[in-house]
Amino acid sequence: xxxxxxxxxxxxxxxxxxxxxxxxxxxxxxxxxxxxxxxxxxxxxxxxxxxxxxxxxxxxxxxxxxxxxxxxxxxxxxxxxxxxxxxxxxxxxxxxxxxxxxxxxxxxxxxxxxxxxxxxxxxxxxxxxxxxxxxxxxxxxxxxxxxxxxxxxxxxxxxxxxxxxxxxxxxxxxxxxxxxxxxxxxxxxxxxxxxxxxxxxxxxxxxxxxxxxxxxxxxxxxxxxxxxxxxxxxxxxxxxxxxxxxxxxxxxxxxxxxxxxxxxxxxxxxxxxxxxxxxxxxxxxxxxxxxxxxxxxxxxxxxxxxxxxxxxxxxxxxxxxxxxxxxxxxxxxxxxxxxxxxx
Amino acid sequence: xxxxxxxxxxxxxxxxxxxxxxxxxxxxxxxxxxxxxxxxxxxxxxxxxxxxxxxxxxxxxxxxxxxxxxxxxxxxxxxxxxxxxxxxxxxxxxxxxxxxxxxxxxxxxxxxxxxxxxxxxxxxxxxxxxxxxxxxxxxxxxxxxxxxxxxxxxxxxxxxxxxxxxxxxxxxxxxxxxxxxxxxxxxxxxxxxxxxxxxxxxxxxxxxxxxxxxxxxxxxxxxxxxxxxxxxxxxxxxxxxxxxxxxxxxxxxxxxxxxxxxxxxxxxxxxxxxxxxxxxxxxxxxxxxxxxxxxxxxxxxxxxxxxxxxxxxxxxxxxxxxxxxxxxxxxxxxxxxxxxxxxxxxxxxxxxxxxxxxxxxxxxxxxxxxxxxxxxxxxxxxxxxxx
Numbered sequence: 213x214x215x216x217x218x219x220x221x222x223x224x225x226x227x228x229x230x231x232x233x234x235x236x237x238x239x240x241x242x243x244x245x246x247x248x249x250x251x252x253x254x255x256x257x258x259x260x261x262x263x264x265x266x267x268x269x270x271x272x273x274x275x276x277x278x279x280x281x282x283x284x285x286x287x288x289x290x291x292x293x294x295x296x297x298x299x300x301x302x303x304x305x306x307x308x309x310x311x312x313x314x315x316x317x318x319x320x321x322x323x324x325x326x327x328x329x330x331x332x333x334x335x336x337x338x339x340x341x342x343x344x345x346x347x348x349x350x351x352x353x354x355x356x357x358x359x360x361x362x363x364x365x366x367x368x369x370x371x372x373x374x375x376x377x378x379x380x381x382x383x384x385x386x387x388x389x390x391x392x393x394x395x396x397x398x399x400x401x402x403x404x405x406x407x408x409x410x411x412x413x414x415x416x417x418x419x420x421x422x423x424x425x426x427x428x429x430x431x432x433x434x435x436x437x438x439x440x441x442x443x444x445x446x447x448x449x450x451x452x453x454x455x456x457x458x459x460x461x462x463x464x465x466x467x468x469x470x471x472x473x474x475x476x477x478x479x480x481x482x483x484x485x486x487x488x489x490x491x492x493x494x495x496x497x498x499x500x501x502x503x504x505x506x507x508x509x510x511x512x513x514x515x516x517x518x519x520x521x522x523x524x525x526x527x528x529x530x531x532x533x534x535x536x537x538x539x540x541x542x543x544x545x546x547x548x549x550x551x552x553x554x555x
Numbered sequence: 556x557x558x559x560x561x562x563x564x565x566x567x568x569x570x571x572x573x574x575x576x577x578x579x580x581x582x583x584x585x586x587x588x589x590x591x592x593x594x595x596x597x598x599x600x601x602x603x604x605x606x607x608x609x610x611x612x613x614x615x616x617x618x619x620x621x622x623x624x625x626x627x628x629x630x631x632x633x634x635x636x637x638x639x640x641x642x643x644x645x646x647x648x649x650x651x652x653x654x655x656x657x658x659x660x661x662x663x664x665x666x667x668x669x670x671x672x673x674x675x676x677x678x679x680x681x682x683x684x685x686x687x688x689x690x691x692x693x694x695x696x697x698x699x700x701x702x703x704x705x706x707x708x709x710x711x712x713x714x715x716x717x718x719x720x721x722x723x724x725x726x727x728x729x730x731x732x733x734x735x736x737x738x739x740x741x742x743x744x745x746x747x748x749x750x751x752x753x754x755x756x757x758x759x760x761x762x763x764x765x766x767x768x769x770x771x772x773x774x775x776x777x778x779x780x781x782x783x784x785x786x787x788x789x790x791x792x793x794x795x796x797x798x799x800x801x802x803x804x805x806x807x808x809x810x811x812x813x814x815x816x817x818x819x820x821x822x823x824x825x826x827x828x829x830x831x832x833x834x835x836x837x838x839x840x841x842x843x844x845x846x847x848x849x850x851x852x853x854x855x856x857x858x859x860x861x862x863x864x865x866x867x868x869x870x871x872x873x874x875x876x877x878x879x880x881x882x883x884x885x886x887x888x889x890x891x892x893x894x895x896x897x898x899x900x901x902x903x904x905x906x907x908x909x910x911x912x913x914x915x916x917x918x919x920x921x922x923x924x925x926x927x928x929x930x931x932x933x934x935x936x937x938x939x940x941x942x
Contacts, residue, residue: 213564213625214557215847216854281556432936447939449925452932459931460868464844467851474558489840538833545836550821 266327291422306333600674681725
């Protein structure tokens with residue numbers, strides 16, 4: 213038993229953090245919000261050069277062939293920076309799904325450009341009705357019943373569903389299965405859909421850890437400097453205790469998310485349970501961190517001008533995506549609770 | 556990250572489980588807060604010690620097994636799985652013991668640790684005073700140096716099992732001119748010494764678990780000082796760190812409670828409100844999260860890290876989780892929630908009510924949770940100190 217990350221995981225995290233500190237500032241996030249695409253192909257290319265995009269792509273298709281334990285800290289950093297790029301759908305969910313059910317030809321055709329930063333994937337499962345950046349995806353992996361299809365952008369009709377987080381470009385996707393779109397059906401497809409969903413829940417949970425941490429960091433920085441009644445507001449117990457509660461929830465969520473990364477990476481029997489626990493905890497922790505951060509900031513935090521909302525909105529959006537806390541809690545309950553006797 | 560146990564760890568677990576299966580008393584002992592129960596629990600401590608299990612994480616020379624923290628957690632998991640009795644010497648083995656190992660002298664280790672491990676000397680705490688609760692640095696009980704001795708005068712209170720314990724450790728003011736937490740000294744006191752008077756105090760559950768301890772010219776040798784004179788605050792904070800952190804409340808206690816809560820839900824949850832069902836799930840997850848957080852923390856310590864103020868996060872979590880879990884259980888019980896053990900209608904012998912009353916003390920002892928939140932804010936988040 214050793215619940216600690218290896219040095220190479222930590223080093224990779226540091227590399228990504230330093231990159232994002234420079235290349236994904238709040239000004240960059242705002243630029244993405246007002247851009248046509250919602251994210252930056254330049255930054256996506258630079259992330260690919262670091263190895264991020266192809267982290268989960270098998271080595272024979274030009275990726276690093278690494279697992280969720282390597283990815284989870286990178287995802288956390290992407291949340292901390294409120295990264296606009298499609299790392300969840302492409303790297304965390306799409307690439308492993310394609311690697312699992314795609315033909316050799318299809319894998320080679322798409323995974324190599326994914327790893328090189330030249331392609332992005334969109335994923336639409338029945339549980340995730342709004343497909344993120346569907347309009348800029350080069351290939352859409354879509355569920356229909358117990359089938360998985362790979363659908364080209366020109367085969368679908370998109371209905372934009374704008375999110376309050378303007379880097380999330382959601383759309384409902386209307387499409388019909390066509391010749392050659394089917395990747396998998398039956399049990400094989402169901403298993404792939406389930407693992408794709410768990411990967412999405414884990415990935416957004418990891419991002420929510422980073423979002424929550426950044427919200428707390430911003431609130432603490434504000435509480436140290438904002439003076440009222442002749443002292444920094446962080447010296448007041450009412451403020452201290454709110455922030456301590458937010459940190460408590462986040463620190464307890466952290467190992468829950470890391471454990472889910474381990475279970476998903478190893479396809480443990482408890483994978484779904486662990487991923488649900490992770491998403492429930494991370495959603496609750498980030499939501500609380502947002503509430504506390506806004507309250508700590510007061511009116512300035514309620515403005516468009518202040519950067520706080522870049523993270524609050526990402527937190528709210530991700531808390532609701534890939535199953536919210538209540539949904540995942542119910543899934544844990546179904547796995548853990550006995551059927552009660554009716555008295 | 557490797558969340559599987561090694562063959563060596565599995566073997567340790569098997570040996571612990573097997574010993575506990577053979578030795579844990581079949582019938583529950585009387586409450587350790589009664590004179591009779593206290594002695595029953597002392598006998599159990601002696602049995603644990605004879606088997607080598609009373610202080611598994613201590614060095615072998617003092618009666619431990621030299622187990623690492625992962626093994627200690629495994630032992631705790633097996634201990635709660637076996638429904639073994641509460642640890643009447645927890646103040647000694649889990650709090651003072653590690654403090655003496657870290658900050659005591661060789662002589663003190665040799666003098667105090669073996670009888671502690673053996674259950675021959677059971678310890679209570681002497682922190683709080685009538686005017687020094689959360690504001691612990693307001694301590695007024697005095698220790699005055701006189702030749703090779705210190706002479707102690709004052710009053711300690713809320714000493715759990717102080718009416719039955721053999722020894723007390725606590726803080727005393729040695730420098731009356733010093734401010735606040737300066738000028739305090741950490742001293743251990745035999746309860747049988749001349750000048751020690753104990754007045755039992757009935758607790759919320761009606762048992763005399765608490766005691767007030769009056770010290771009137773009590774003479775103890777200077778060798779009873781742990782650490783240096785006037786530097787007792789540092790020693791006390793080390794002890795408090797153990798208390799808030801890992802050693803007093805291992806996750807197994809809560810995963811066991813959560814397991815029983817899930818079982819209770821299966822028996823009586825048929826008509827439970829969906830919101831209560833959600834609470835049961837959350838309780839199960841909270842205990843699991845605490846278990847994971849503990850393995851996460853312990854792995855960091857094994858890698859050479861240290862936990863300081865973060866132990867306050869632990870204390871906040873386990874104490875408030877414990878209350879929530881018992882509140883949920885009582886909600887499941889509905890009208891039977893108020894029934895005590897003797898009531899024919901009581902579920903699980905009224906155990907949930909006992910647990911509820913016990914859990915309610917958690918956010919108060921070992922530093923109230925308001926103090927813990929201050930510690931987290933000041934020392935983990937580095938917020939400005941209150942003025």
